[in-house]
Amino acid sequence: MLLPFLMFLIGAGTVVGAYYAILNGPDMMAKRRLDQRLMDMSTPIGAGDDESSVVKTKGRGPEKAILIAPATLADRDGAALDALPFVCVRFRWRGARAVFDGLDDALA
Secondary structure: HHHHHHHHHHHHHHHHHHHHHHHHHHHHHHHHHHHHHHHHHHHOOOOOOOOEEEEEEOOOOOOOEEEEEEEEHHEEEHHHHHHOOOOOEEEEEOEEEEEEHHHHHHOO
């Protein structure tokens, strides 16, 4: 008599647990994803510890800032873009592909 009662409890528990997981699982996963995105957006870049990073960085100086602007904007406001304290790389669309003018010089 005890064995059928235990099997009933295990079966009922499995059904109730599966129902709860199916009913509330997607909402809980969406909330977790939203919380993670909000945490990523609110944390400043470089605020993490150096030990927590998986990426090994080389001991070089600060990275160069590069502005990528459409060639039409660069043609219209070229003097303003040249006055910026960082390199401006212009791009033009050739079909479905972007062609960057001056990218090799900016990365060198």
